[in-house]
Amino acid sequence: MSFLEIVVDEKRYGERxxxxxxxxxxxxxxxxxxxxxxxxxxxxLLSIVAGLDKGARATVRLDGAALASAGSRDGDxxxxxxxxxxxxxxxxxxxxxxxxxxxxxxxxxxxxxLLAEVGLAGYGAHLxxxxxxxxxxxxxxxxxxxxxxxxxxxxxxxxxVDAITRIKLQDLLARVARERGLSMLLVTHDIDEAxxxxxxxxxxxxxxxxxxxxxxxxxxxxxxxxxxxxxxxxADILAMFDLETA
Amino acid sequence: MNTRVLNVPAAGGRRRRNGxxxxxxxxxxxxxxxLGGAELAVRAGVLPANLMPPPSEVARTLAWLADNGLGAxxxxxxxxxxxxxxxxxxxxLLAGALVALDRRAAALLDPTLQALRAIPSLAWVPLxxxxxxxxxxxxxxxxxxxxxxxxxxxxxxxxxxVDRKLVEVAQLYRLAPLALVRRVLLPAALPAILTGLRTxxxxxxxxxxxxxxxxxxxxxGYLLSDGRxxxxxxxxxxxxxxxxVLGKLSDMAMVALERRLLAWRDxxxxxxxxxxx
Numbered sequence: 001m002s003f004l005e006i007v008v009d010e011k012r013y014g015e016r017x018x019x020x021x022x023x024x025x026x027x028x029x030x031x032x033x034x035x036x037x038x039x040x041x042x043x044x045l046l047s048i049v050a051g052l053d054k055g056a057r058a059t060v061r062l063d064g065a066a067l068a069s070a071g072s073r074d075g076d077x078x079x080x081x082x083x084x085x086x087x088x089x090x091x092x093x094x095x096x097x098x099x100x101x102x103x104x105x106x107x108x109x110x111x112x113x114l115l116a117e118v119g120l121a122g123y124g125a126h127l128x129x130x131x132x133x134x135x136x137x138x139x140x141x142x143x144x145x146x147x148x149x150x151x152x153x154x155x156x157x158x159x160x161v162d163a164i165t166r167i168k169l170q171d172l173l174a175r176v177a178r179e180r181g182l183s184m185l186l187v188t189h190d191i192d193e194a195x196x197x198x199x200x201x202x203x204x205x206x207x208x209x210x211x212x213x214x215x216x217x218x219x220x221x222x223x224x225x226x227x228x229x230x231x232x233x234x235a236d237i238l239a240m241f242d243l244e245t246a
Numbered sequence: 247m248n249t250r251v252l253n254v255p256a257a258g259g260r261r262r263r264n265g266x267x268x269x270x271x272x273x274x275x276x277x278x279x280x281l282g283g284a285e286l287a288v289r290a291g292v293l294p295a296n297l298m299p300p301p302s303e304v305a306r307t308l309a310w311l312a313d314n315g316l317g318a319x320x321x322x323x324x325x326x327x328x329x330x331x332x333x334x335x336x337x338x339l340l341a342g343a344l345v346a347l348d349r350r351a352a353a354l355l356d357p358t359l360q361a362l363r364a365i366p367s368l369a370w371v372p373l374x375x376x377x378x379x380x381x382x383x384x385x386x387x388x389x390x391x392x393x394x395x396x397x398x399x400x401x402x403x404x405x406x407x408v409d410r411k412l413v414e415v416a417q418l419y420r421l422a423p424l425a426l427v428r429r430v431l432l433p434a435a436l437p438a439i440l441t442g443l444r445t446x447x448x449x450x451x452x453x454x455x456x457x458x459x460x461x462x463x464x465x466x467g468y469l470l471s472d473g474r475x476x477x478x479x480x481x482x483x484x485x486x487x488x489x490x491v492l493g494k495l496s497d498m499a500m501v502a503l504e505r506r507l508l509a510w511r512d513x514x515x516x517x518x519x520x521x522x523x
Contacts, residue, residue: 086415090433090510100419129512
């Protein structure tokens with residue numbers, strides 16, 4: 001049985017059906033990327049898994065236990081990293097990281113360990129406005145990890161940072177996932193990113209329905225960039241989107 | 247290839263001249279010119295001294311008043327502002343939060359409050375006098391009404407404009423409604439709420455004068471009307487100066503509070519390390 005099981009019968013915005021008859025399963029420690037055209041419902045799918053979407057006919061099971069819809073559980077087992085850092089500007093970095101731990105002062109040891117893990121040791125007392133975009137996203141990752149989730153959901157987490165920062169953050173994410181044995185469901189527009197990070201890539205269609213294709217990424221880890229096998233895989237994926245591989 | 251040298255003034259080069267920061271001196275230039283000009287104009291006979299007493303005489307009047315019951319006038323007005331403002335702002339915080347957070351409360355309260363807001367607050371004066379006589383109560387109610395609406399508007403718009411994306415983070419962590427208010431909505435709405443409080447406080451000073459002009463035996467407004475009735479322009483001006491000082495002091499206290507509570511803000515005024523807001 002799979003670790004995380006997602007079944008979406010139907011999700012619609014008004015008349016438009018965005019997701020329909022979609023099944024997706026993740027094994028423990030597996031990293032899956034969702035790739036597809038804009039508006040195919042990738043982000044909506046993450047919202048459903050996180051319990052943020054109240055209007056979907058869907059069931060999500062984590063380790064065999066059903067996760068009901070929003071409001072009925074205490075964020076158990078699921079962490080979320082958004083496209084933007086979404087830090088609370090009035091809280092310092094330490095309190096932002098510990099936000100999911102309640103209103104009590106943050107557990108210093110846990111926060112320090114996370115800061116070191118994301119490469120921001122000593123930044124606990126900084127305010128969000130003092131951080132660069134990449135640093136802010138590192139804090140967002142640390143916040144996502146603070147509640148010790150078993151699954152981390154990421155919604156185009158690196159699309160707003162420059163190319164070099166993006167590579168560093170991808171390497172950080174790969175290391176964190178490996179060290180923690182974390183399952184990750186990653187929405188991305190960046191096929192290189194999907195190939196570099198995932199164990200499996202799921203391609204969604206603009207037309208709501210089951211995935212167009214699922215491609216295992218059987219590359220050894222840690223992965224080198226510019227690998228010939230990875231380039232072939234990228235070409236395969238692009239071909240499925242009817243694009244020229246320029 | 248051209249090499250261009252940027253002509254950047256040395257840090258602080260524009261701000262300091264002879265060791266005195268220009269920005270600290272500039273605010274006093276206009277008042278000094280006005281006061282000096284008034285003094286000279288009266289002494290030269292350009293302005294009639296009975297209508298426009300020179301600043302030196304106003305200063306003497308202030309000194310005389312200080313020995314003749316000025317403290318009681320100041321205390322009366324300040325107490326009225328404090329009580330009226332706390333009552334009005336407190337009610338506004340409560341009503342604003344209700345309207346902002348609960349759709350049914352909004353449907354119930356907001357249309358009525360918006361309609362009441364359209365009434366110029368001074369129009370309440372005759373009614374308040376009829377209802378409550380010429381005691382303290384009508385004055386306090388009038389000040390409270392004056393302070394209520396800017397605070398109410400600030401609270402409602404502040405809560406209404408909280409970034410939905412931050413609220414989503416709170417929902418992700420399943421914050422209970424009360425925790426959502428305390429940990430996310432209130433801090434996010436704080437800038438607008440504080441702006442409303444600041445406006446409300448300045449309106450409270452405005453309405454204390456209105457209330458005391460109409461019927462009072464103590465207070466700065468009473469001094470104003472007493473000075474007019476006895477043709478003492480120096481007393482009127484002294485009261486105006488005191489109102490300016492008290493208003494400015496209470497506003498400075500609000501600004502200090504704002505700076506303290508909003509130190510996290512990343513905006514233009516913040517990056518200037520203050521500035522004029």
